[in-house]
Amino acid sequence: MFILNETHDPARRSWIETANRAGSDFPIQNLPFCMFYRAGQVARPGVAIGDTILDLVEAAELNLLGEHIGPTLHDCIGTGLNSLMRLDRGILSNLRKQLSNLLSASGGEGEGHRERLLVRRDDVALCLPAAIGAFTDFFTSLHHTERGGRVTRPDNPVPPNFRYMPIAYNSRASSVRVSGEGVRRPNGQWRKEDGTVQFGPTEALDFELELGAFVGKGNELGSPIPIGSAEDHIFGYCLLNDWSARDIQRWESFPLGPFLSKSLSTSISPFVVTSEALAPFRVAALKRPDGDPAPLPYLHCDSDQRLGGIDLSMEALIQTAKMRDSNEPPFRVTRTNFKEMYWTVAQMLAHHTSNGCNLAAGDLIGSGTASGSADESRACLSEIAAGGRPVDLPNGESRVWLHDGDVVVFRARAERDGCVSIGFGECQGRVLQARA
């Protein structure tokens, strides 16, 4: 785990005023990375601060980031943050210090180069933060598992392996898209209640509120990452909407798991909040319910038990086309917290590589639907509406599944007494009509 240092100092403020506003997602204590581009130009690496983005390549060219980081940042141009992600933690930690000092209100050198270094976030477009080589989706909420299982396996809702391993499947990396891109309702095959099998637009499109983790330094095939060092291999985090077509999923998933019900598209937020920025918000791993088995040795280490959790509140909101037309804001349908997850991210990574499977910088790990124990923390529509209770929206509309034109918005925020809270920005996507 990272040690807290001056970059986490709650007293530190930036010469960029919007970063100091209460409730800003991007105060100087955050410094998440992204890839951005100006119209007609190629994407380049940046850091979000207040309502602006710091151009990392310009900062390196001005020699503001130390001697050695320039070539790495150049490698990112037009490709993604992968080269940065695979650096050693010590180097990344130094870069964070340099950036924090540069942007600090107490003598930060950057201010004199404001014009060259900064772009307004509204003046640029954001793209996927990395070239995603692989996308693995886990299943880490006991509550999501249990609520889902009650429908299909009422006698035994939690699969027997769930308490022994962080279950996962390989999902599709090629269809991961950045927040803001439309999500086309997929066509697909499923069996109707009368037993006929048909092909057409899904009638059960859902969102899944998840945390995404980007792998930093990878491992070689045949060399597992031990639980004790798994944290060192996580570069940072984003929000992830694992759009799911439930009718297609139900029909296709046995025996090989979800496939086309997921690969229609996956949305992620453009900002990668680093592991180091989240250090003040780490908490103990979830205390397992009495009677649950202890994690096997390859999934257990003291530091992970002590600090493997993340106290991160997450929410999902829906805004229908009608709400947009009448300027009603998105309505919150879920509020949950990542600290309620059954498995830690380090456990996921240790399990993933326990057979020798090789991960690489830029690989994306999804947590699975981050539902908590409370009703309000059900983090997908299939959980919310499972009891036949649709989501009631303030304008009188209601939803069992998503309609065309609906926008789903995710937000997340880490807060703690004595700390400056940090946010993730938004992950959002609008449902588009199916292809004819």
Next chain:
Amino acid sequence: MFILNETHDPARRSWIETANRAGSDFPIQNLPFCMFYRAGQVARPGVAIGDTILDLVEAAELNLLGEHIGPTLHDCIGTGLNSLMRLDRGILSNLRKQLSNLLSASGGEGEGHRERLLVRRDDVALCLPAAIGAFTDFFTSLHHTERGGRVTRPDNPVPPNFRYMPIAYNSRASSVRVSGEGVRRPNGQWRKEDGTVQFGPTEALDFELELGAFVGKGNELGSPIPIGSAEDHIFGYCLLNDWSARDIQRWESFPLGPFLSKSLSTSISPFVVTSEALAPFRVAALKRPDGDPAPLPYLHCDSDQRLGGIDLSMEALIQTAKMRDSNEPPFRVTRTNFKEMYWTVAQMLAHHTSNGCNLAAGDLIGSGTASGSADESRACLSEIAAGGRPVDLPNGESRVWLHDGDVVVFRARAERDGCVSIGFGECQGRVLQARA
């Protein structure tokens, strides 16, 4: 489908004598692509012919392959055949004609440049033919499905969706390795018969004999590939060993499908036999058993029904360490034919993209275990030994599962009266001891 032309002419012979030998895998009618390198050099694209490899970059530099292909072949250096794979079929077909003419015994221009163009296959190393962006594994043999299902679901061995769709899952691309690389026995978690859950080296390591298909031209997210043009998106084929740890697989797969039981490693043969080379060996799609549903319209077209099958005999052989020590050759344990598959490759591709999922050049599609109806065509050990009958080897050894030191060899050959038969080369791998 490709039209037969002079490159398929059975009378055509090469000035490379080893290509004309009866039983050669690589006669002038084949011309499979590969990536090879000389010691200390970077990998470059080549074509196998007899016991040599034609250096494509040299051929382009000598202006022997037409004007336009040079830059594409240069793009392949150090990366893989992806740039070649994504070319239009017309261009690929022209390249095949140029290569065939160049190597033809009747006045092929290449002979004068023999020294510069050719390397002996034994003098170079072969590597993965492409940068594999994604690896999808299907489940296309009814017989494999049925035999597997009899163990776990005796009343209903074939899942209800099997006859409606080519079932598939996303597998792991990063752990795909070229033939010849060792395969380390993975550690993993499973439940023993007494109910205890343990972590350790798999005790049920298996092979799966599959055909691999490389995607050529891809599609955009949201734009499905219709069944009628799906064939145009397949660049070519290889052999694929989907090594599987059955104990891990049984425990982890419910409900999200196989994961670590597969990502330990996947071996493929280094030569990509093009769709055009296989044109003479196309046959009708399998006639479905009476009473099976007709494919839904998105999975049906006349040309695919008429020529979607591939008459390709495939075999798996085992050579134990003891057999190697006493110079006994590998022993054949499986002989099957791809024409017995329930779904065609075009149906797999049309299904894969039916929800809009985007594929790209270099994506790898596995057929799933290619078992046929006959007992001798059971294409993995779990089918062969399911009745408690281990494989008896000629030296008195026997196998239920693979032992450390066992080498598994796959071969395949397309044969037809009036045609020169073509082969795939070998896909082989030796089982290495688990990590301590």
